[in-house]
Amino acid sequence: MQNVQDKLLIFEDFLKKRQLRRSRQRTIIMEEFFKNDHHISVEQLLLRSRKRDARIGFATVYRTLKLLVASGLAHERDFNTGRKLYENAELGENHDHLVCLKCGAVKEFRSHDINAAQSSIAKSHDFKIVSYRHELYGFCKSCKKIN
Amino acid sequence: MQNVQDKLLIFEDFLKKRQLRRSRQRTIIMEEFFKNDHHISVEQLLLRSRKRDARIGFATVYRTLKLLVASGLAHERDFNTGRKLYENAELGENHDHLVCLKCGAVKEFRSHDINAAQSSIAKSHDFKIVSYRHELYGFCKSCKKIN
DNA sequence: TTTCTTGCAAAAGCTTTGCACACCG
DNA sequence: CGGTGTGCAAAGCTTTTGCAAGAAA
Numbered sequence: 001m002q003n004v005q006d007k008l009l010i011f012e013d014f015l016k017k018r019q020l021r022r023s024r025q026r027t028i029i030m031e032e033f034f035k036n037d038h039h040i041s042v043e044q045l046l047l048r049s050r051k052r053d054a055r056i057g058f059a060t061v062y063r064t065l066k067l068l069v070a071s072g073l074a075h076e077r078d079f080n081t082g083r084k085l086y087e088n089a090e091l092g093e094n095h096d097h098l099v100c101l102k103c104g105a106v107k108e109f110r111s112h113d114i115n116a117a118q119s120s121i122a123k124s125h126d127f128k129i130v131s132y133r134h135e136l137y138g139f140c141k142s143c144k145k146i147n
Numbered sequence: 148m149q150n151v152q153d154k155l156l157i158f159e160d161f162l163k164k165r166q167l168r169r170s171r172q173r174t175i176i177m178e179e180f181f182k183n184d185h186h187i188s189v190e191q192l193l194l195r196s197r198k199r200d201a202r203i204g205f206a207t208v209y210r211t212l213k214l215l216v217a218s219g220l221a222h223e224r225d226f227n228t229g230r231k232l233y234e235n236a237e238l239g240e241n242h243d244h245l246v247c248l249k250c251g252a253v254k255e256f257r258s259h260d261i262n263a264a265q266s267s268i269a270k271s272h273d274f275k276i277v278s279y280r281h282e283l284y285g286f287c288k289s290c291k292k293i294n
Numbered sequence: 295t296t297t298c299t300t301g302c303a304a305a306a307g308c309t310t311t312g313c314a315c316a317c318c319g
Numbered sequence: 320c321g322g323t324g325t326g327c328a329a330a331g332c333t334t335t336t337g338c339a340a341g342a343a344a
Binding site (some may be wrong): 168169170171189190205206209210229230231 | 333335336
């Protein structure tokens with residue numbers, strides 16, 4: 001698990017390699033992004049960033065998130081809610097999600113069995129896996145009781 | 148595996164139960180939809196339907212697809228291509244997809260191991276699964292050679 | 295007739311882009 | 320300075336909706 005400082009260094013390195021600049025806005029946006037543990041929407045990130053600089057615009061947040069995704073520090077997620085969410089990536093490790101249809105809660109999980117099955121499927125189809133998406137939709141512990 | 152006739156009957160039954168009408172447009176659109184084996188976009192379905200009635204509009208196709216999804220005869224899929232695809236559902240059976248990042252080909256597969264792992268995960272999180280989404284992104288047999 | 299459906303166009307939402315100005319190095 | 324980055328507003332896309340006219344029951 002990397003801390004925020006490590007991530008900032010990685011991002012700066014990424015920018016340098018691409019001859020991109022480290023601007024005040026990019027720094028604010030990435031710091032606010034990395035403060036967040038899990039998933040954040042563009043709008044939420046904009047609102048947080050605007051607390052530190054009210055003039056930051058939507059476009060800059062979108063553009064910065066693109067860079068964070070390209071650098072591997074963020075993952076783009078879409079849980080069929082109409083808007084994308086961005087996730088603080090931990091060393092590019094793939095993981096799966098449980099998504100509650102009632103309260104919207106998202107929980108991560110990892111499963112060796114699933115990863116093993118994926119590899120075997122890929123092998124039998126002569127398919128090279130680059131990434132995957134695995135989401136279980138249903139009702140979480142608390143919402144199950146009510147529903 | 149149901150044939151087209153069965154599906155039309157199921158759809159008509161669905162409409163009747165909801166006191167909805169069987170219009171000329173709905174009939175055309177659903178017939179064209181069921182002619183298709185796998186995934187089709189709204190635009191493709193509109194174009195096919197317009198061959199039989201040039202006046203059919205986008206809105207009607209969207210509205211009819213909503214009904215097909217509600218009736219359980221179609222599934223809505225989103226492979227991160229910016230537009231949704233609709234899939235001819237076979238008895239509501241859940242299945243998984245291999246999506247080629249180069250040529251866009253989509254291949255279905257089923258895996259008992261994956262389904263078993265999903266159940267066990269759900270149990271341990273006290274989560275009730277309603278549906279799931281599982282897509283492996285990468286390169287198919289032919290595109291793997293070139294890439 | 296009465297109610298549902300359609301087609302058109304406009305509206306919605308989210309995301310991207312063009313452009314003039316500002317800023318980094 | 321030269322080239323990037325930013326903010327704003329406008330444009331792009333897909334999907335949804337309002338409404339008057341048309342069709343089904």
